[in-house]
Amino acid sequence: MSAATSGAGHTVGGVARRIVAPLRRLGALLFSVALTFLGLTGVTFAIGRFMPIDPVIAIVGDKASQETYDRVYRELGLDQPVLVQYGTYLGKIARGDFGNSVMTARPVLEDLVRVFPATIELAFLALVIGVVLGIPFGVIAATNRGRWPDQIVRFMSLVGYSMPVFWLGLVGLLLFYAKLGWVEGPGRLDVAFDDIVAPVTGMLTIDALMAGEGDVFANALGHLVLPASILGFLSLAYIARMTRSFMLAQLEQEYILAALAKGLSPWRIIWVHALGNVWVQLVTVIALTFGSLLEGAVLTETVFAWPGLGLYMKNSLFAADLNAVLGGTLLIGAIYILLNMLSDLVYAMVDPRAREPN
Amino acid sequence: MQMRAWLLDPAPASRRQAQLGGWFRAWLAFRRNTLGMIGLGIVLLLIGVAAFAPLIVDPASALTQVLADRLQPSSWAHPFGTDELGRDILARVVFGARITLTIVVLVSLIVVPIGLAIGLPAGYFGGWIDAALMRFTDIFLAFPRLVLALAFAAALGPGIENAVIAIALTAWPPYARLARAETLTRRRSEFIQAAELQGASHLRIIATQIVPLCLPSVIIRLTLDMAGIILTAAGLGFLGLGAQPPSPEWGAMVSTGREVLLDQWWVATIPGLAIFVTSLGFNLLGDGLRDVSSGRG
Numbered sequence: 001m002s003a004a005t006s007g008a009g010h011t012v013g014g015v016a017r018r019i020v021a022p023l024r025r026l027g028a029l030l031f032s033v034a035l036t037f038l039g040l041t042g043v044t045f046a047i048g049r050f051m052p053i054d055p056v057i058a059i060v061g062d063k064a065s066q067e068t069y070d071r072v073y074r075e076l077g078l079d080q081p082v083l084v085q086y087g088t089y090l091g092k093i094a095r096g097d098f099g100n101s102v103m104t105a106r107p108v109l110e111d112l113v114r115v116f117p118a119t120i121e122l123a124f125l126a127l128v129i130g131v132v133l134g135i136p137f138g139v140i141a142a143t144n145r146g147r148w149p150d151q152i153v154r155f156m157s158l159v160g161y162s163m164p165v166f167w168l169g170l171v172g173l174l175l176f177y178a179k180l181g182w183v184e185g186p187g188r189l190d191v192a193f194d195d196i197v198a199p200v201t202g203m204l205t206i207d208a209l210m211a212g213e214g215d216v217f218a219n220a221l222g223h224l225v226l227p228a229s230i231l232g233f234l235s236l237a238y239i240a241r242m243t244r245s246f247m248l249a250q251l252e253q254e255y256i257l258a259a260l261a262k263g264l265s266p267w268r269i270i271w272v273h274a275l276g277n278v279w280v281q282l283v284t285v286i287a288l289t290f291g292s293l294l295e296g297a298v299l300t301e302t303v304f305a306w307p308g309l310g311l312y313m314k315n316s317l318f319a320a321d322l323n324a325v326l327g328g329t330l331l332i333g334a335i336y337i338l339l340n341m342l343s344d345l346v347y348a349m350v351d352p353r354a355r356e357p358n
Numbered sequence: 359m360q361m362r363a364w365l366l367d368p369a370p371a372s373r374r375q376a377q378l379g380g381w382f383r384a385w386l387a388f389r390r391n392t393l394g395m396i397g398l399g400i401v402l403l404l405i406g407v408a409a410f411a412p413l414i415v416d417p418a419s420a421l422t423q424v425l426a427d428r429l430q431p432s433s434w435a436h437p438f439g440t441d442e443l444g445r446d447i448l449a450r451v452v453f454g455a456r457i458t459l460t461i462v463v464l465v466s467l468i469v470v471p472i473g474l475a476i477g478l479p480a481g482y483f484g485g486w487i488d489a490a491l492m493r494f495t496d497i498f499l500a501f502p503r504l505v506l507a508l509a510f511a512a513a514l515g516p517g518i519e520n521a522v523i524a525i526a527l528t529a530w531p532p533y534a535r536l537a538r539a540e541t542l543t544r545r546r547s548e549f550i551q552a553a554e555l556q557g558a559s560h561l562r563i564i565a566t567q568i569v570p571l572c573l574p575s576v577i578i579r580l581t582l583d584m585a586g587i588i589l590t591a592a593g594l595g596f597l598g599l600g601a602q603p604p605s606p607e608w609g610a611m612v613s614t615g616r617e618v619l620l621d622q623w624w625v626a627t628i629p630g631l632a633i634f635v636t637s638l639g640f641n642l643l644g645d646g647l648r649d650v651s652s653g654r655g
Contacts, residue, residue, distance in 0.1 A: 032496070039497030043506070047513040158645070162585050162638035166596045167612050167630030170619055174627075178620050295504045299593050303616075313505070314597055317512045329502075329509045336502050 025348065033341045038090075040333045044326045045089050049082075093330065099323035103316055108327035111312060116331070117202025118188060119301070119308030122228055123293040129232025130239050130289060135275075135282065137236070138243025142251060143270055153240055160237020165296050168230050169303035176226055184222035186305035193219045227304045231296050235289045242285045246278040280350045287343035291336040387650045394646015400639025408455040420449035420606055429622045439624045442614060447625065450606035451632050457607045458636060461522055461591045462584055468526035470576060473533020478564050478572070480534070481541025492538065499531040504590055511599040518601040521594045525587055536579055540572040578651055582644035585637035592633045608633045 056072050057064075064072075077085055092098075098108035141153035176182045184190065188204055197204070197211045205224060208217035250256070251274060259269045298310035305311070309328055316324035366383070370376035388394055407414060424444035431439050438447035480491040503525075510524035544550060544567075553563050594600040595609025603610065608629040615626025 032493070035493060036497050036500045039494075040501065043501070044509065047509050158638060158641050162589075162634055162641050164589055164592050164596075164609070164612070164630055164633045164637075166593060166609075167626070167633060170612065170616060170626050170630070174619055174623055291502060295502045298504060298508065299596065302597065313508065317508065318598070322512070325509055325512050329505050332502050332505045333500075337500050340500055 022348075029341060029344060033337060036337050037334065040330065040337065041090060041093060042086070044330055044333075045086050047329075048089075048322060048326055098327035098330070101316065101324040101327075102321040103319040103324060108323050111324065112309065112327055112331055114202070115307060115309050115312045117308075118204075118306060119294065119297050119310060121203040121205065122224065122231065122300070122306060122308060123290060123297055125224060125228035126231035126235055126293050126296075127286070127290050129229060130235030131286060133232075134236040134239030135243050137240040139247055139270060139275060141240065141244040142247035145248065150244075153244065157237040157241040160234050161241075163234065165230065165234060166299040166303050168233070169227065169300055172226050172230050173303070183226045184219060186223075186303075188220060188223050188306060189216070190219055190223075227300050227306060231293055231300055234296060235293055238289055238292075239282075239285060243278065243282060246281050247274055250274040250277050280347055283346045283350075284343040287339040291332075291339050294332050294335060384650060388646060391646040391649055393642045394649065397639045397642025397644070397646055400635060401643050404455055404459060404636055404639065407452055408459045411452050411456055415446070415449040415452045417449070417453070419446040420453045421445065421604055429618060429625065431622070432624065438628045439622070441611070441625050442618060447611075447628050450611060451608070451629055454606040454608045454611065454629065454632065455636075457518065457601055457605060458588060458591070458633075461518065461525075462587055464522045465526050465529060465587050465591075466580055468522070469530045469533055470580065472526070472530040473576070474537050474569065474572065476530075477534035477537025477539075478541055478568060481538035482545060482560065482564055482568065484545075488538070491534070495531045495534045498528070499535075501528060503528040503586075504593060507590055507594060508597070508599065511594055516599045516602060518605070518607070521591055521600040524594070525590050529583065529587065532579065532583070533576060536575060537572050540575055541568055544568055544571055574651060578644060578647045581640055581647055584640035584644070588633065588637045588640070 056069055056076065056078070060068050060072050073079060077088055080088070096109050098112070100106065101108050101111050104111055137153050137156075141150040144150045173185070177185050193216050197207045197213050197216050200207050200210060204220040205217055208214075208220055247270075251270075256269060256274065259273055260266070264273075294309070297306075297308060298313060300306065301308045301310035302314050309331065313325055313328040316322075316328070362382075364375065365379045367375065367379065370379055388398075411417070422445065424440070427436075427440050427444040428442055429440060430436055430444075433439070436446050436448065438451065441447055441450070476491050476495060480488040480495075506528045507521075507524040510527060511520055514520035514523065541564075550563060550567055553567055558566075591600055592607075592609030592612075595607045596613045598610070598613065600609055601607035603614075611629035612626045612633075615622075615624075615629070619626050
């Protein structure tokens with residue numbers, strides 16, 4: 001197959017195909033991403049209109065005269081056809097205008113920029129935990145198929161799949177904070193360390209390191225480690241399980257047998273050859289995991305009073321602050337879609353079978 | 359024994375005998391799967407507890423507030439202790455099983471028909487119908503589930519019905535894809551062509567020939583999804599968007615127990631354990647069913 005491909009590459013038609021086909025695929029990908037974005041905004045727009053609260057009354061109050069009501073009704077564009085309203089909505093989103101938050105009285109975008117780094121910090125450390133432990137666990141399970149290491153990893157994955165993350169967070173707090181005192185409690189910092197480090201990235205551990213404040217860093221890490229471990233356990237469960245099944249598929253291939261016959265060490269075959277062939281698939285899994293970590297953050301942040309996107313959305317929900325909720329939904333949805341696209345792109349770049357048409 | 363021989367007869371005399379025999383063989387294969395059997399046990403226990411809740415515990419103690427008895431630790435009268443309003447936690451967990459089961463059943467009843475209604479025509483007719491329906495599905499598949507359910511629940515207002523709708527709206531796309539894939543593999547089969555030649559309408563072929571063949575994989579998928587549905591519902595309950603007080607929803611119970619976590623740990627821990635065990639049960643059952651079906655296929 002590879003000989004035929006490189007032979008075709010020298011002909012004019014082959015060159016054209018090599019340039020045109022990937023471009024066409026990229027175009028198709030961008031088109032589908034754009035369509036998905038439109039769908040996402042369509043849903044948030046629809047939710048905004050579903051809301052049983054009359055947006056006009058929310059502004060003018062229920063004692064306003066009919067005249068005032070009508071004027072605000074027109075100002076909000078509610079007299080326009082739905083499609084026009086949707087177009088206006090899209091235009092606003094494109095300009096980064098998600099409306100103002102009722103709760104904080106600031107533009108929603110400003111709020112999102114402020115709270116998001118805390119979530120990124122949490123989700124990123126969780127992902128690191130999941131990848132660093134999950135991939136080796138999955139490989140070990142696959143190479144010991146049916147034996148006790150495999151059983152343990154499979155059962156651990158099932159436990160991770162079945163665990164209510166908010167409950168695990170509470171039990172973790174009870175055990176490691178209240179009873180054992182190994183970690184710091186809810187929040188991102190002890191009050192004593194507040195306002196020592198000026199926010200640069202918004203990620204406290206990084207800001208503290210950049211400012212050279214060792215104490216602040218240690219305290220921030222002490223707060224971060226428990227929620228990140230709990231989220232990390234969930235991503236570990238998924239990553240280990242997927243790694244296991246990808247590796248099982250590889251270990252059945254004939255090239256493994258050939259490598260063994262050539263006298264390569266099993267260790268090298270498993271960790272270099274077989275794992276080298278599954279990491280493309282793993283990129284997709286890791287991208288999806290990061291997306292689900294952002295979701296898991298909503299519940300985890302509530303438990304740990306972690307002032308990130310999740311807690312912001314939860315608080316907005318109960319303040320009936322729809323702009324803020326929908327802004328957060330759009331942000332997480334957009335990241336989700338972008339991660340999907342990125343993993344498709346990486347897949348296409350690395351895997352020759354995905355790159356070549358047919 | 360005679361029954362067993364009749365079921366396992368290699369030359370069944372009737373269609374019914376063949377069908378029952380098929381089920382029986384699947385059961386024999388499933389029975390060897392220990393974890394799957396544990397899962398089945400947990401799920402049956404959940405159903406039993408939900409069905410006979412008033413016989414297991416006193417219904418009044420789940421809702422009656424006895425402030426003198428508030429936050430009691432485990433005792434003979436209250437094996438799991440009492441909550442912040444003096445209600446028996448065991449009774450509330452038992453009645454909570456009904457809520458969990460209701461949510462799961464309602465979501466399934468919405469999700470499967472939607473998934474089939476979109477996936478079957480896509481796989482059956484192909485062409486632009488397929489492209490349009492699958493694009494639509496992909497859009498919903500690309501959404502973060504809990505966050506979208508959150509936004510829906512926020513717009514529709516808190517409550518168990520709205521939680522069900524919100525979860526269902528985000529849970530159907532995998533079923534559409536599954537139904538499409540199953541239909542595609544059968545679309546060109548000879549028995550479908552035979553039905554077409556006999557003049558059966560498309561609707562009739564889909565309903566009588568294709569749907570029954572899709573159902574096993576849909577059911578397995580549904581079992582595997584149950585845990586996710588239960589966890590999302592509990593998460594919405596925990597955030598205050600699911601069942602409303604005083605109803606004994608497990609997620610909401612964990613949420614109220616949060617306030618007394620450090621001193622009365624059982625108030626939040628017991629209902630959370632119930633959520634965990636239930637979703638573990640569905641996961642074990644689904645895994646077992648999948649192993650058996652892929653072993654046979």
